[in-house]
Amino acid sequence: MMRDALPAAAGAPATDAAWAALREAASAPYRAAGRWARHWARGKLAGDPVFRALLERGELPAQARVLDIGCGQGLVASLLQASADAARAGAWPAAWPAAPSASAYTGIELMTAEVARAKAALQALPLQPRFVHADMCRADFPACDLAVVLTCCTMSTLRRSRRCWHACATRCSPRRAASCCASATPKAGAALPSASASTAS
Numbered sequence: 001m002m003r004d005a006l007p008a009a010a011g012a013p014a015t016d017a018a019w020a021a022l023r024e025a026a027s028a029p030y031r032a033a034g035r036w037a038r039h040w041a042r043g044k045l046a047g048d049p050v051f052r053a054l055l056e057r058g059e060l061p062a063q064a065r066v067l068d069i070g071c072g073q074g075l076v077a078s079l080l081q082a083s084a085d086a087a088r089a090g091a092w093p094a095a096w097p098a099a100p101s102a103s104a105y106t107g108i109e110l111m112t113a114e115v116a117r118a119k120a121a122l123q124a125l126p127l128q129p130r131f132v133h134a135d136m137c138r139a140d141f142p143a144c145d146l147a148v149v150l151t152c153c154t155m156s157t158l159r160r161s162r163r164c165w166h167a168c169a170t171r172c173s174p175r176r177a178a179s180c181c182a183s184a185t186p187k188a189g190a191a192l193p194s195a196s197a198s199t200a201s
């Protein structure tokens, strides 16, 4: 289980409270895509430790062009926006690395319904996320600074596709092929998933 390892600086919000507020903020836009989409967003952000870990470990750099492969309904985009908003409002925990501030976001997703939900909920965000309905094994990847791949089934598809890895490696600058955070349904007391970064030569 994730515990707050570092004390918050004086005056900064406690990290648990900050995370709860971020979760709510990142779930709120999904109202526009219906109750189910919002409940799913809230449940996933609350139950899957990988999202908090991305922020707490500083896995999402500043001013990055982010490519989210197998993006589902675009939770990472919503979290990026919520993080930027929280930082601007002075509500970012001092104990965490700097808040991510994506300069661009592209999500690639196979399922039509997920893409529709992502667009309905998030297209109007200031981040202006772009959602592409495509198979990751065939899609043209945009130039990016960081490719994010979340969860096991996306990763297993990616691992099978040499072409997909090659596209990651050649489109990511500066040669950061992928930052993969594998997540599984968390169990009580389970360790956080590990994050890894691959660098193309």
Ligand SMILES: C[S@@+](CC[C@H](N)C(=O)[O-])C[C@H]1O[C@@H](n2cnc3c(N)ncnc32)[C@H](O)[C@@H]1O
Pocket (backbone or CB within 6 Å): 044, 069, 070, 071, 072, 073, 074, 075, 108, 109, 110, 111, 114, 134, 135, 136, 137, 149, 150, 151, 152, 153, 154, 157
């Ligand atoms: C378990 S979900 C994770 C969604 C999102 N990354 C998240 O963490 O909320 C995996 C996603 O990968 C998508 N996916 C699986 N194979 C894919 C492929 N070949 N191309 C694009 N997306 C794919 C699925 O449709 C699904 O939305």
